[in-house]
Amino acid sequence: MGVQALFAELQQTPLATTIRENTVLFPGIESLHVLAVAFLVGSVAVVDLRLLGTRSLTRSIEELMAITLPWTWVAFATAVVTGCLLFTSNAVEYSQNVAFRAKLLVLALAGLNAAVFHSATCRGLKAWEYSLHTPPSVRVAGAVSLLCWVAIVALGRAIGFTSAL
Amino acid sequence: MAVTTSTSALEQLSTWLSHTAVSAHLQKCEWTIPAIQTVHILSIAAAISSAFLLDLRFLGLFAPGRPTYVIARRLQPWGTVALVSLAVSGGLLIVAEPSRSLTNVVFAVKLLILTAALLGNWVLKRGLRVDLHFWDREPARKLSKIIAIISLLLWSGVVLAGRLIAYVGA
Numbered sequence A: 001m002g003v004q005a006l007f008a009e010l011q012q013t014p015l016a017t018t019i020r021e022n023t024v025l026f027p028g029i030e031s032l033h034v035l036a037v038a039f040l041v042g043s044v045a046v047v048d049l050r051l052l053g054t055r056s057l058t059r060s061i062e063e064l065m066a067i068t069l070p071w072t073w074v075a076f077a078t079a080v081v082t083g084c085l086l087f088t089s090n091a092v093e094y095s096q097n098v099a100f101r102a103k104l105l106v107l108a109l110a111g112l113n114a115a116v117f118h119s120a121t122c123r124g125l126k127a128w129e130y131s132l133h134t135p136p137s138v139r140v141a142g143a144v145s146l147l148c149w150v151a152i153v154a155l156g157r158a159i160g161f162t163s164a165l
Numbered sequence B: 001m002a003v004t005t006s007t008s009a010l011e012q013l014s015t016w017l018s019h020t021a022v023s024a025h026l027q028k029c030e031w032t033i034p035a036i037q038t039v040h041i042l043s044i045a046a047a048i049s050s051a052f053l054l055d056l057r058f059l060g061l062f063a064p065g066r067p068t069y070v071i072a073r074r075l076q077p078w079g080t081v082a083l084v085s086l087a088v089s090g091g092l093l094i095v096a097e098p099s100r101s102l103t104n105v106v107f108a109v110k111l112l113i114l115t116a117a118l119l120g121n122w123v124l125k126r127g128l129r130v131d132l133h134f135w136d137r138e139p140a141r142k143l144s145k146i147i148a149i150i151s152l153l154l155w156s157g158v159v160l161a162g163r164l165i166a167y168v169g170a
Helices: A003-010 A014-021 A025-051 A061-089 A091-096 A098-119 A121-128 A136-159 B002-018 B021-028 B032-058 B068-096 B105-130 B140-167
Strands: none
Touching: A003 A091, A014 A025, A014 A061, A025 A061, A025 A136, A025 B032, A025 B140, A061 A091, A061 B032, A091 A098, A098 A121, A098 A136, A121 A136, A136 B032, B021 B032, B021 B068, B032 B068, B032 B105, B032 B140, B068 B105, B105 B140
8 A cells, every 4th residue: 555545544534534624623733733833943942042152151051951952842742743633634635745745854854953963962062061152063053953943834834835746 | 883983994904905015016926925924933933932931930840940030031032023023024914915814803812812911921021120039929929920821821822813813714
């Protein structure tokens, strides 16, 4: 069975049908998705701007991440759950939407960037975590993250204005 | 009767705006509106994140080791910039599609919730301006937590209502 057939079956499930056909459910979940993404982007930006060396300089990067990232994860989990529910309701169409595909691609890039930063770049943290001039690799990680999230918001908004491939 | 009059006034304003050159210009390219909406969403991200983090600080759920006034001062500029950006992008969106918002009941509700949310923020910051430790003492401490919870709900309401504008036909 191909992926498209799987998506076709997915959107025929009772859950997907309910979300699609209920007049309140889809807008409600979508509003929640926007709220979660907004807080997600804002809380990510708090850390990114610190990595770029422009904000929160009186606070160490480690401390800032420790207090901010738990909220980032709450927002991310909400965005993923609501996003999956929205996708389910119209899986075939979304999977063929150019903006949706691009959004997932940039999302993967943002994830990869964060993974590299936390596993590799972060290792030397003690050496520069209080420094006003963060190393280039750290600044690049912050800049890539910010750009990715701006693109994710733009592509997310574009889904509704774009058609299938 | 007053309601009827104000509605028709908004309808007239909406019709007039939709015939202006600026409105026509904004509608000419199909990507202009989603682009402005993206700026609007990014601005709301900055606005609600700074409001949320301050509320969470008052609730002791964010940066509990730091004094509240320090967090408030740090977030203040972002909130202000975001509000200006929201007003400009929101204003452009109204001019581009006046009937989508001006005569839409959800838009009116959104502005109402926004006003209440801003009032909550103002009260919290006013206390800090009176005395940096104003909210640290009882019973003000308890009150600040109640205001913070209401503020979290109100700011969420602003975003939810904002998205729902698209679903309520004018």
